[in-house]
Amino acid sequence: MIKLLILDGDDTLWQPMSGVCCSDRTPDDAIGDPNFTFAPTPDDRDMVQRGDGPLFALHEGVRDTIALAHERGVRLAVCSWNHVGNIDRILRAFGLRDDFDQVVAEWHTNKAGMIKKILAAESAAGHEYHPREVLFVDDDPSDIYRGQAAGLNINFAKMGHPDEAADWNAVQRLVKTL
Numbered sequence: 001m002i003k004l005l006i007l008d009g010d011d012t013l014w015q016p017m018s019g020v021c022c023s024d025r026t027p028d029d030a031i032g033d034p035n036f037t038f039a040p041t042p043d044d045r046d047m048v049q050r051g052d053g054p055l056f057a058l059h060e061g062v063r064d065t066i067a068l069a070h071e072r073g074v075r076l077a078v079c080s081w082n083h084v085g086n087i088d089r090i091l092r093a094f095g096l097r098d099d100f101d102q103v104v105a106e107w108h109t110n111k112a113g114m115i116k117k118i119l120a121a122e123s124a125a126g127h128e129y130h131p132r133e134v135l136f137v138d139d140d141p142s143d144i145y146r147g148q149a150a151g152l153n154i155n156f157a158k159m160g161h162p163d164e165a166a167d168w169n170a171v172q173r174l175v176k177t178l
């Protein structure tokens with residue numbers, strides 16, 4: 001049974017609508033800017049605008065999945081290759097920051113290391129998990145995170161993969177059935 005759901009940000013929780021990810025000044029920014037601001041748009045709580053203009057759309061089904069997790073006592077974490085302040089602020093702009101028990105974002109691709117930090121923080125908070133009780137969902141564009149998850153023996157589902165997590169309904173099914 002899944003007890004901890006770890007989610008990626010860009011292209012998983014939300015869709016970058018303007019060609020740049022959460023911390024990126026340009027599409028292939030090697031450094032990023034740690035100090036972006038984010039605000040909800042007036043007419044759509046699922047659309048957030050960064051201070052310099054780019055839009056980010058929360059994926060359909062994310063709020064339902066979070067509600068399902070809360071209902072089942074599944075704890076939630078974000079694991080993101082990003083600058084953590086930006087992730088914190090974009091989650092606040094979507095009104096979701098308080099739904100996540102752990103938010104770990106760092107500017108590198110070692111998500112196994114980030115997940116270890118999430119698990120350590122959960123352990124410190126009194127929540128221990130068997131690896132099979134943990135599900136990590138990421139769009140994994142370079143196909144590196146599946147292997148990192150396998151190294152930790154945790155479950156992995158690739159967001160957008162037709163047989164894994166085609167959409168957030170599929171994530172909900174995994175939370176109920178794994």
Ligand SMILES: [Mg+2]
Nearest residue numbers: 008010011139
């Ligand atoms: Mg991503």
